Amino acid sequence: VQLVESGGGLAQPGGSLRLSCAASGFTFSSADMSWARQGPGKEREFVAAISWSGREEYYADSVKGRFTISRDNAAKNTVWLQMNNLKPEDTAVYYCHHLGTFSWGQGTQVTVSS
Numbered sequence: 001v002q003l004v005e006s007g008g009g010l011a012q013p014g015g016s017l018r019l020s021c022a023a024s025g026f027t028f029s030s031a032d033m034s035w036a037r038q039g040p041g042k043e044r045e046f047v048a049a050i051s052w053s054g055r056e057e058y059y060a061d062s063v064k065g066r067f068t069i070s071r072d073n074a075a076k077n078t079v080w081l082q083m084n085n086l087k088p089e090d091t092a093v094y095y096c097h098h099l100g101t102f103s104w105g106q107g108t109q110v111t112v113s114s
Contacts, residue, residue, distance in 0.1 A: 001025040001103045003096045008108030011086050015112070019081040021096030021105055029073040032099040035081045037092035037110075048081060049099060063090075086112045 007019040019035070034049035048069040049058040057069055068082040079096060090112050096105040 001098065001101070003098065003103060003105035005094065005096050005105040005108040008094060008110045010111045010113065012114050013087060013112055015086050016082070016084045017086065017110060019083065019094055019096075019108060019110070021079045021081075023077045023079070023096075023098070026098065026103075028077040033069075033071060033079045034097045034099050035069060035079075035094055036097055037090075037094045038107075039089070039092040042092075044095070047094070050079065083110070086110075088112050 002024045004022045005019060007017060009017060011017050030052050032049065032052050035047040036044050037047050038044040045060065047060055047063055048067055050069045050071055054071050059067060066083065066085045069079065071079040083090065091110060093107040093109050095107045
């Protein structure tokens, strides 16, 4: 099982970033997936989740209306996190997770600062 995140970086407040998670080694089209994050000095927290079909999405209250989770089961075996209207408190390492398993990516750093 491999989950590889990319797309992190530095953004200004109000800016946008799109994170990607490339999955392999398991049946991605049957897997519920999520994003979590861990800010400096904080515990890892849930950000967003998407069902295996893509029909159901769930968000933490702190990102609702600003972040969108999506996935491609057909060809790319990828789950994305579109992050808009970024805030300094969104600064964290973002992790991709295959829900219900111990499979996590290595994380990608997102820093929101002017």
